[in-house]
């Protein structure tokens with residue numbers, strides 16, 4: 161494994177993309193192909209010993225399929241030992257604070273804590289006081305940094321393949337984020353990542369699901385799907401997060417489908433080469449029709465494949481670059 165990236169990496173934790181600059185994002189994206197190659201070995205062991213003897217704890221306070229299994233597999237492919245803790249099986253249900261729980265876990269010599277939590281800021285609070293490397297696996301509506309990194313990597317791979325140019329970056333790429341921007345940590349992390357990488361981002365959805373002042377993040381805002389899809393290289397459908405909506409924020413599912421669903425009909429407004437993405441889990445036929453989700457423009461399963469390699473990269477950089485100081 162090439163080690164130049166390790167000497168350039170300075171962060172102890174990965175809390176959000178907001179704290180990363182373009183160079184740091186590119187270190188992650190440029191290191192990921194080495195780990196993708198490990199996962200894609202056709203003969204030989206799909207493992208490297210870069211975290212041998214280290215302990216990675218997956219600590220999930222919210223449900224997850226992709227992120228939890230992806231981190232677990234990434235840790236195993238780096239030869240780490242792994243533990244899983246869920247909210248219902250931990251002593252937080254008996255009133256223990258997150259700090260106390262983590263202090264007790266750390267007494268067993270942990271190296272990396274992967275935390276998903278419903279409260280925005282929970283990983284940040286723990287990172288400031290604990291020596292383990294903390295990785296945010298999604299906190300409330302705030303950020304989901306590894307999702308955005310795997311998304312950017314997937315977009316870059318698709319762009320390079322389309323143009324037959326392995327040096328292309330995301331500068332001037334047109335990305336349309338469609339749907340529930342207001343409640344989406346995925347949207348927030350993607351906006352930070354893509355704008356730092358020079359892409360042009362348009363957010364589109366019902367006015368009630370577009371955060372007030374979102375333009376200040378450097379994006380274009382529209383409620384017109386046709387306008388958002390025009391010239392888009394990437395169409396990124398977001399999940400309608402019914403569990404985070406306090407009240408109905410659009411009149412009916414039928415109306416949302418008619419105005420904002422990505423389906424065969426709305427895809428006619430986008431270029432043929434546009435790729436379709438979604439972070440999962442999909443509400444099939446609500447924000448994305450089944451034929452498009454499973455169709456030739458969809459790279460949704462590539463996102464999942466790339467996620468393991470991106471998370472291997474992140475854990476390698478955090479744990480092997482010598483950045484153990486609490487900042």
Ligand code: CP
Nearest residue numbers: 224225226227439440
């Ligand atoms: N994309 C994502 O975070 O999916 P999970 O909730 O299944 O982890």
